[in-house]
Amino acid sequence: MNALQPIGRIRTPFATIDECPRNVRALDPAPACAVEVFEPYRDGLHSLESFSHVILLYWLDRAEPPQMVFTPPFDAEPRGVFATRTPHRPNPIGLAVAALDGIEGGILRVRYLDCIDGTALLDIKPYLPSVDAVPDASMGWLRS
C-alpha cells in the first residue's frame, strides 16, 4: 500500500476542532469554503465544473487513536466506530459531499465542509446521483 500524498489544501473558517460545526447544513448562510489544488494536479480539474457536487476525501491529521466502541456525544448507547462518522478511525480519512459553486485558478468554491482549516486534500470525485444518492436509506440508530 503506497503512501498518501496531499494534492491540495481545504480552506474553511474553522481554525480549531472546537470551531468545527456539528451540523454545517443548519448554518445560514452556509460558510464559504475553498479547496486549493496544488499546481501539479490542476489539469485534473478539467471538465469538473459541470458537476454540481463533488465528493472530497481528506486526511484527518488531528485524529486520535480510535476506540472500537464508544458512546458518541448526544447519545446514551455505546456504538461501534464504523457506525459513526467520528474522525477517530483506524484510517482517519474524512469524506464530505460538497456543493460546487465554481472553479478558478485551481481553487474550488464549495459549501458544506465542516473540517478544520488547512486540512490536507486526498481526492476529488464527481458526485454521481445514480450510484451515490440513496435518499431513502435508513439511518439506523441515529433515527432510533
Next chain:
Amino acid sequence: MNALQPIGRIRTPFATIDECPRNVRALDPAPACAVEVFEPYRDGLHSLESFSHVILLYWLDRAEPPQMVFTPPFDAEPRGVFATRTPHRPNPIGLAVAALDGIEGGILRVRYLDCIDGTALLDIKPYLPSVDAVPDASMGWLRS
C-alpha cells in the same frame, strides 16, 4: 500523514480487472459481495446493522500512475482525472455506496461493489442520507 492499514478484505465475484462490471447496478440479480473485517476491528461494527447502506473506502492496488487528463472509455472528449471515477488517481482510494444486507461474524453481506476480489478495505462509514444523498445533483459531462 500516517500510513494506511488494511482493516479487512472485500470479496467479490470479480477475479480480474476485466471481469469488474462497468455498471454493477444493471446486473440482475445483483452479485453477492462480502466485506471481511479483520478481528482487531470487529468490535467497531457494533450497531452498524441498523443502517441500510454503508460507504466503503478501499485501496485500489492495481491502479496505474494517473494521467491528469485523458479520454475515458465511451467518451469522445478528454476529461480531468477528478471529473471521472477512474481508479488511476493520485491517491487511489476507491469509494462505493453499498446496500448492507446483514452482518455476521465480522462479515458484511453487501451489494453493488464492482472492485476486484481481495481488495484491501480502509474504512466503513454509515451512509447518512441527510448529508450524503443529493438525488438532484447534476452529473456534468456524463449527461451531456
